[in-house]
Amino acid sequence: MESRENLPLNNQSEHHFLSLHIAHKGKEKSLHVKKTHALAFCVVACLFVGGSAVTLGSYFNTKNELMTYEQQLLQVERTNRKLTQNSRALENENTEYTQNIEKLQNKAVELEQKINELENVKNNLNDQLNSINTNDSASTQLRNAVASCLVQEKPQVVGTQDFTPIVTTSFNKVTALAVQLDRINSRLNETETSFTKVATNVTETLSAYSDIPCGMPVAKGIISTGFNPEGLSTISDGRVHYGLDLSTRSKILPIVATAAGTVIEAEYHSEYGNYVLIDHGNGFVTRYAHNTENLVSAGDVVKKGDTIATTGATGQSTGIHCHYEVILNGIFQDPMDFQ
Template identity: 35%
Template sequence: MNIILVSNRLAKSRSITLGTWQIMLLVVLVSVMVWVATFTLQYALARFAPEGLNDGVRALLSRIQSEERQKRDSYVNSSLDAMAARVGQMQAQLQRLDALGARLAKLSGMKPDEFRFDQPPAQGGPLVTLNPQQMSAATLEQQLNTLTQLVNDRSDKLVALETLLQQNQLSHKLLPSIPPIAEGFSSSNFGWRLDPFTGASAMHEGVDFMVPEGTSIRASAGGVVAYSDYHPQYGNMIEIDHGNDIVTRYAHASRLLAKVGQVVRRGEKVAEVGSTGRSTGSHLHFEVRYKGIAQNPVRFLQEAHG
């Protein structure tokens, strides 16, 4: 096929020769343009003049719109389900934080009325409204992610604080904090005194509690029994290791109840008062030692109750 081009701008006419494959390509291009123009016209008619369409086209467009609507509804529902699951997780985390906060308040000695973790915080104030901003699903999900991270961070920090408070309480329980005798008076204090046997000045490394024989002797703090046997000077003696180089001794007992290696709790009965060893009568000799050096037991008891 020959195409002759004639124009006033051209000094002479030009001819274009089209082969078979070029003609076929031109036909395909024209067909595509016609199809696009037809689809555009049909869409415009469906959008602005739906009454001009035949039943087949209307059914096709209705099916396409229905499929798009179902896809959109499915996406919205899946997004809502995901957000509902996230909200449920955050509610569970908040309940855990409420329980953790109540335990921390108890450990720290706060009054129950000061922090009510089982009730929402009291709020109020005048109503001041601003132009609301449209919140998209993506924005809401981002805020949920940020809030979840904050809740997890606060939870980790509160758990660490609870651990520290528990360690502090445990350390306090491992200090000699209660008198080894429930009732009784001190017959000889810690410090220099006249020895009851020699009459010479001697160091008394503990406190004596004058009580009847058989009176219960209780552990001044929790620990592990390191010695439970007869000693030439102390008589029947119990020695308890409380850790951190702190040891307590309970001497001159008539009966030993705790065994070596036994774990005893603070206030637990470990022996009974007697007058064995180097003793002039029924009493308990109580010592507190730190790194092997005798300390004044009264100081520990006063600090524990101060």
């Protein structure tokens, strides 16, 4: 039997799956791959490819899951940011709510003060009206004048006030209440304006019938000689003077009564010149002297502010002026004390 090594090359090749012949430096070398080796290589290759496929599949699945988790995390972060914004909005709303409450409290205080002021004015007017002598004819005229003022200036109420409905949320309730208070405040301002006008008219009417001297008889008079009943050298020119001299700078100007009363004298006197003497009752008498012309006569009833004469320089006078005296129970008073 021949040995296997002595078999022809072709016969040996039949037992191999793949044979490679390599020539190098004049020598020939052969590389033989048996079928078992090839099969093993294929198995290994299949295992590698399969393992790689499984690994890649796991990789992509893991990557997809990671992306899903990242998206979920982003969603959670967005939700958290939204909750934070809502929380801040609630804090701002709470702050604004608190501020609105404080504003409402301040408005309530202001409204209460306005109401108190109106009540005080009303009470003062009532006191003044009650103090007037009801038997006096001038008082009857006064009451008629006051009643006329009240009728003319009585505020008109048009329809009923429609208030904003109270809505659901606390914040909107406060806002609606603020609107209501603004409307109430506006109506109070209107009422206050009208009431003040009425009060002014009543006060002016009361003042016109007041029997207490107040103010100066000449609107633009300048005091040239002061009140000096004791003749003190430190006052004016140092001579005895029982009233005030109101200079009108050479202009003839109206002289008005400083209180309501009855003219008891309107005559000429060598010292006073043309003068008017008014009895105001309650012990008060006023004198207006050196007049160019007397415009009233004894027995005339005058109100405060009525023109009774014009300034002049009659009698013992060195210039156009009005000599004004205030006498209480026969005693000369300083007219400056009745301003």
